[in-house]
Amino acid sequence: MQMLDNWGLVSIYADRLNNLIIFPNGxxxxxxxxxxDVDFKVNDPFTEMELEDTLIKALELCHSKIPPDINELxxxxxxxxxxxxxxxxKDLKYLSLYWNKSDGFLVKPYKRIPRKGYILLVENGIxxxxxxxxxxxAAAVKKAIEFSRL
Incomplete structure (x- = not known):
């Protein structure tokens, strides 16, 4: 993996069929x-290798662009x-993949709260x-999808 300087964050949305939309953050x-505005789609069924390759590609693109302005889509x-x-x-689970130099990889599931967004399920971080x-x-992401709640 082409390592980032310090850290990277990837957002992962999962629909009810476990199809994923993955975004690097900046x-x-x-x-x-x-x-x-760079997305990767991984549709179920997917292999561990396909998922992991896509997640690493997304991590490598973190900080590569400026995100959309708050007033834009x-x-x-x-x-x-x-x-x-x-x-x-509304019908998408959310989880994140965080990486930094000192700690490595952390996968975090979230719970959707109506009209408030998503809150971290701290006890279920991997x-x-x-x-x-x-x-x-890949196994950690699949487990975090199970932990994530709508």
Missing amino acids: ESKEGDTREI SAIESAIGKKGWWKVT SLGKKPEPGQL
Whole structure:
């Protein structure tokens, strides 16, 4: 993997059939972290290798673009082709893949709260360390999808 300088964050949305839409994140003009307009789709059934390769590609693209402005369509709205973040994400589970130099990989599931967004399910985070074995990253993402709630 072409390593990032310090850290990377990838957003993963899963529909009810476990089809995934994956976005690298970058720093906005306002200084916060948001999804950039680059998406990867991985449809179920997918292999561990296909999922892991896609996640690494997404990580490598973190910080490669400036995310859409807060007043523009979000990356997920653009990818799905609908306006309205609440409508677009209504039936999508959310999880994230975080990587940094010192801790390695962490997969985090979230719970959707109506009209508020997603909250982290801290107790269900999956730490994989700096060098997970082949298949471990895919297994952690699949487990985090199970933990994630609508």
